[in-house]
Amino acid sequence: MKHLKFLFFISVLFTSHFIKAQGDPSIEKEIIELHKPTKAINDSLSKLKKEYNLKIEAEKDSVKLSQLMLRLDTIWNASDQNEISELKLDFEFARQHPNSIEALQLIRRSVNRFIGMNFYDTFVEVFQNFTPEVKNSEQGKDMTEKLKFFNQSKVGSTAPKFSLKDINGKTVSLQDFRGKYVLIDFWASWCGPCREELPYVKELYKKYHQQGFEIINIAKDDKPDLWKKAIEKEKIEHWNHVFTSDSGSGVIKDYYVFGIPHKVLIDKNGMIIGKWKGSGEINKHDLQQLMKSIFEAE
Structure with a gap:
């Protein structure tokens, strides 16, 4: 909000x-x-x-x-x-x-x-x-x-690459998502505004996943047990989840993240085409409209 x-x-x-x-x-x-x-x-x-x-x-x-x-x-x-x-x-x-x-x-x-x-x-x-x-x-x-x-x-730059272990110990590499649109969502279990936004993000995933849309959630400054419980409670297990406190501090710096929620949209060619710091209806509307222009125009 x-x-x-x-x-x-x-x-x-x-x-x-x-x-x-x-x-x-x-x-x-x-x-x-x-x-x-x-x-x-x-x-x-x-x-x-x-x-x-x-x-x-x-x-x-x-x-x-x-x-x-x-x-x-x-x-x-x-x-x-x-x-x-x-x-x-x-x-x-x-x-x-x-x-x-x-x-x-x-x-x-x-x-x-x-x-x-x-x-x-x-x-x-x-x-x-x-x-x-x-x-x-x-x-x-x-x-x-x-x-x-x-x-x-920033928007217009090539998205910084990263390769990190996910919640299941599997390597998540940005390079593996080339050819798809990827929303990187920096969040935490304790972040109220982050979790308030999950319902509309779920709708985006449900609507566009089959057309090549993926989500990578990157937890910032979280506790492993609370992080895992939040993922389960929010029913977002099918997304890609990375816990930065273990080995991902570099990705926080590379994406210039100082506060959450912080979202970055990357296109098929690995270019940053959208970035939103904080929450709110304007950010929500901008992301929804950009997604619509991408997937409903192709």
């Missing part, structure tokens, strides 16, 4: 040359002023989220509950759009402050979040505008690495 928010730890290690800039009161004040309009909107939306969550918890009528959940989803979508507006402000601020570590940190905090997912080219353009000193700082090097994994996992 609601989008998962991704929280990230930002390092503060950098050369002494930039310590003064980092603590520059004028820069800090500029950023506070820059974010005042979007912060006001975010505060209002956060209040609405809390109100609707309380209403949802108390509502017993299924029809009214569905209406409340749709309304909450709309509020979350408005929140996402507000954060995207703030990100655009951050991009412009960074362009105007190419020698500022703080300006780099403004954009670096969003590079692996839902709101930054469709702005790879802008991240690259803005980052390249920074001075060599900023780009060669610890934060700059970290940004370079982030952009590398962002690039290889």
Whole structure:
């Protein structure tokens, strides 16, 4: 229903040359002023989220509950759009402050979040505008690495290969699915939004499996016993299941996964054609429409 928010730890290690800039009161004040309009909107939306969550918890009528959940989803979508507006402000601020570590940190905090997912080219353009000193700082090097994994996992890129053991000890290799459409669904047994989405994913599988559609579920930060029980309870044993805590940490990094649910759709030729971070009706609708355009047009 609601989008998962991704929280990230930002390092503060950098050369002494930039310590003064980092603590520059004028820069800090500029950023506070820059974010005042979007912060006001975010505060209002956060209040609405809390109100609707309380209403949802108390509502017993299924029809009214569905209406409340749709309304909450709309509020979350408005929140996402507000954060995207703030990100655009951050991009412009960074362009105007190419020698500022703080300006780099403004954009670096969003590079692996839902709101930054469709702005790879802008991240690259803005980052390249920074001075060599900023780009060669610890934060700059970290940004370079982030952009590398962002690039290889975005729509239009060749899907990173992996070969991992599944729940039955059988090797699951992405290469073996060439010629089919594959939905990689990063999830966990403890992830409520992940499991809330399973009914519609089941429908997609039921509708398109015979036409060459497969699902690979990759569990992230889960416990083996709870993971297996969830698979059984949700009746999804016939899908491919991989447990990343054993040997699959590389696939999490390769696909640039920082939060779940996180879905990636790969075409017959191994190209990424769709990517969705978080949950919600918009993501659900986009995936359904893309699947329809693929299988009902062929």
